[in-house]
Amino acid sequence: MAHGDxxxxxxxxxxxxxxxxIDPFVAYAPWAxxxxxxxxxxxxxxxxxxxxxxxxxxLTDRAPRLRLHVLAAQALVASDDEAVGRFRAALTxxxxxxxxxxxxxxxxxxxELLRRRHQPGEARPELRRAADLFAGIGATAWRxxxxxxLRATGVAVTQKPNAAHGxxxxxxxxxxxxxxxxxxxEIGERLFLSSRTVSAHLYRIxxxxxxxxxxxxRDALG
Numbered sequence: 001m002a003h004g005d006x007x008x009x010x011x012x013x014x015x016x017x018x019x020x021x022i023d024p025f026v027a028y029a030p031w032a033x034x035x036x037x038x039x040x041x042x043x044x045x046x047x048x049x050x051x052x053x054x055x056x057x058x059l060t061d062r063a064p065r066l067r068l069h070v071l072a073a074q075a076l077v078a079s080d081d082e083a084v085g086r087f088r089a090a091l092t093x094x095x096x097x098x099x100x101x102x103x104x105x106x107x108x109x110x111x112e113l114l115r116r117r118h119q120p121g122e123a124r125p126e127l128r129r130a131a132d133l134f135a136g137i138g139a140t141a142w143r144x145x146x147x148x149x150l151r152a153t154g155v156a157v158t159q160k161p162n163a164a165h166g167x168x169x170x171x172x173x174x175x176x177x178x179x180x181x182x183x184x185x186e187i188g189e190r191l192f193l194s195s196r197t198v199s200a201h202l203y204r205i206x207x208x209x210x211x212x213x214x215x216x217x218r219d220a221l222g
Contacts, residue, residue, distance in 0.1 A: 001035065001219055002141035010039035016215070020051030022059060028213040030059060030066050034105065035219075037073040050077050068096050072106045075113075083113055097133075099210040101142075101220045104133035108146050120153035127153065137209050138167070139220055166208045174201040175209070179217035 001009045013036035016029055023029045033056045040049035056070045071090035075083040087110035090096070096103045111126035127150045134143035147157040167175060170191070177187045184198040191198075206212060209220040 001039065002139070002145055004145075006039045006042035009035065010043050010045070013039055017052075019045070019048035020055050022055050028215055030056070030061070031069060031212060031216070033066075034069045034072050034076075034102075037076050038109070041076050046077065049073075053077050064093055064095070065099055065102065068093055068099070068102055068106065072109060075109070080113065080117055084110070084117075087113065100133045100137050101139060101210040101216070103210075104130045104137075104139070104142065104146075107133070108142070108149070111146070112149055115149060115153055123153050124150065124155060128155075131157075136166075137220060138172070142219070167205060171201050171205050171208075174198055175205050175217055175221060178202060178214055179221055 013032050016026055016032045017023045017036065019036065019040065022033070033052065037049045037052050040046070040052065053070075053073050053076075056066075056073055059066065059070075062070070068090050071086050071093070075086035075090070078086055087106060090106050091103070091110070096106075107126045107130035111123045111130060114120075114123035114126065127146050131143050131146035131150065134140075134146055150157050173191060174187055174193075177190060178184075178198075182190070184195040184202075187193070187198045188195050193201075202214070209217070211217065211220050
C-alpha cells in the first residue's frame with residue numbers, strides 16, 4: 001500500500017475477507033476494513049468497496065479503533081465534501097493517537113484528498129502530522145509517501161533520520177523478520193532466541209507500532 005501497489009494489496013486483503021463480508025473467524029478481519037476499501041477504490045472496484053463498507057457498518061462491536069476504521073472507510077466511498085467531514089470525524093474520536101499507524105493513515109488520506117481538491121493550505125498540516133507519526137514508528141515508506149504529498153503542495157521537505165520507532169535494536173530485528181513471514185521458531189533460530197522470547201518481543205512490539213497482528217507489521221515498518 002505504501003508504495004502504491006493497490007492491485008497486490010487488494011488481492012491480499014480480499015484473501016482475509018471477501019468484499020462485503022467480515023469473516024468472523026479471522027480475528028483481524030475487522031481491522032482490514034480500511035485497507036480493503038482503499039485498495040478497492042484505488043483499483044476502480046467502487047461497488048466492492050461500498051459493499052465492504054456496508055458490511056463494516058453492520059458490525060455490532062464498534063470499539064473506538066474500529067469506529068476509526070469504519071469512518072475512514074466511509075469517507076473513501078463518499079463524495080468529496082462528505083469525505084472530508086467523515087475523515088475529520090474519525091480523527092476527532094477520543095484518543096485515536098493510541099494507534100499511531102492507523103491515525104497517520106487517516107491523516108494521510110485526508111491530506112491527499114484536500115490536496116486533490118486544491119486546498120494546499122488545509123492539506124499541509126494533515127500531511128505534516130502524518131509524516132511525523134510515520135517517522136515516529138519507523139514506517140519509512142509511509143513517511144516518504146506523506147512527504148511526497150507535502151512536496152506536491154509546494155512545501156520543501158528536508159530528509160530526517162529514520163526514527164527507531166521506540167523499538168530496541170533486537171525488537172526491530174524481530175519485527176522485520178516477522179514481517180518477512182518467518183515463524184517465531186524460525187526467527188529464534190536466526191537470532192539464537194527461544195520461541196517464547198520471540199513471542200514476548202512481539203507482544204511488546206505490537207502496541208509500540210499501534211498494530212494488533214503480524215499481518216500489519218510490513219506496512220507499519222514501511
